[in-house]
Amino acid sequence: MTTASPTATSTSRLLGISLAYFVVLLDTTVLTVALPDLRSATGASSAEQQWVVDAYTVTFAAFLLAGGAAADRIGAARVFRRGIAAFGLLSLVCAAAPTAGVLIGLRAVLGVAAAACLPSSLALIAHLHPDPQRRARALGTWAATTGAALAVGPPVGGLLVDLGGWRAVFLVNVPLAALGLALTGRLAGPAPTPGRVGLRPQLAACVVLASVTEGVVAAQPLAVVPAVIGAVLFVRWERRAATPAVPPALLRAPGVAAGLAVGAAVNLVLAGVLFTTTSLLQDDHGLAPLLAGLAFLPLTLPTVIGPPLTARLLAARGARLPVLTGLGLLVAGPALLAAWPAARRTRCSAPGCC
Known part of the structure; x- marks a missing residue:
């Protein structure tokens, strides 16, 4: 009987951990294109549609603190496996939600499961790759899933809606979560530390x-x-708290507070643009879900190809220029997008406009 080499096993587990992260991030964008179909099927109001998206991200963000504390004090491997298993099961239940209100509640719980996966996955990668160079490469592979999930989310969501309606965007999570569990196997993580989760x-x-x-x-x-x-x-x-979830020394470190503020601004703008652009493309311009998802690629593909270029610029010029450039584009992009419908209406109201 042959056994997998340590390198093959480590690669398989890294792929499983990265796939779990991919599924968690995919769920932040894949649903966006499905919102018009969800509204048609359930009669969800505009506020309910926004909360279907936001209930997940709110609990995901808030419970990252608890997820990290639980990984330290219960065990990263245990928290990770339970988190991704719960994510798959809850996604299946979300697909069967009878109303928008029930779906909002289920999405909130799904966000808690997602928050269990993210900090524990980082702890597992650090444990599996103690060598700093290999750890850096592993973290690069793990981080690359961020851009991939953001890029493929809207097109995949559009394809799934065309094939099976809004419920299909939740069903796709189930086999992906199961595959992530299978690839990671019975992995071991760092030993738990004493303390309790506040x-x-x-x-x-x-x-x-x-x-x-x-x-x-x-x-x-x-x-x-x-x-x-x-x-x-x-x-x-x-x-x-004897063991605070957010160490005060971390917030006092140079650049941390500013970095958190920039990150919050980026995510706020991106979430708002995704929601409003979906309505613009499907409701105002009549695009089918798949075409609407493909129309998002100019927005999402830079998250895949941009990080390597930004890393080079960061190494050569420091953080100030990339951050200011990115924030400037975040201001200009939504402003141009907001002006586009008004400009189009002005052109079409001119004499002879078709």
């Missing part, structure tokens, strides 16, 4: 993110009240 700060983070999101979705200024209360409670509980 749930109160995680819940406070959920309150903050959910309140801010509701304020944007519903244009409700009063949403700032629970957001402020949640933020105050989060800081208070974190300061009292």
Whole structure:
């Protein structure tokens, strides 16, 4: 009987870990193109459509803190396997959701499962590749799935909707999650560290993110009240915690606060553009889901080909120029996109316009 070599086993496990990350990120974009079909099938309002997307991202972001703490204190391998298994099962349940309201609740729980996968996958890669050079290459492979998932999400979502409706975008997660589990096998991770997972700060983070999101979705200024209360409670509980989820020294490190602010701005703009462009392409211009998904490629393909070029620029010129250039493009792109329908209407109202 032959056995797999250590190198082959390590490669298989890295592919399984990366595939799990791919599925988690794919779910942030693949549903976008399916929203018009979801609205037609369930009668979901505009706010409900936004919450179908945002419920996942809100809990995903908020519970990353708990996911990292659980990986440290329960075991990265255990948290990872349970997280990806739950992700596959919950995706199957999402596909059977009878109403938009039920789907929103299921998507929120799905975000918690996703948050269990991400920090634990990083810990597993570090454990599987103790050599710094091999670890750097492994992390590069893992990180490359970010751009791939963002790029293929809308086209794959459009194809799935054309083939089987909005429910198909959840069904695709099930075999992918199962394959990720099969490739990783019975992997071992770093030994757990003592301590407990503080749930109160995680819940406070959920309150903050959910309140801010509701304020944007519903244009409700009063949403700032629970957001402020949640933020105050989060800081208070974190300061009292023996093992805080966010070490204060990390936030005081040079560049960390600015980097977090830039990251938040990038993700906020990207999420808003994806949602509004879907409506523009399918509702206003009548594109089929697959064509609408393909129309997203000019937006998503740069996330695949851009990082290597940005890395070279970063090494040569530092971080300031790439960050300012990226933020400038984030301002210009949505501004031009917002002006396009108005300019088109102006042209078509001219005499002789077809």
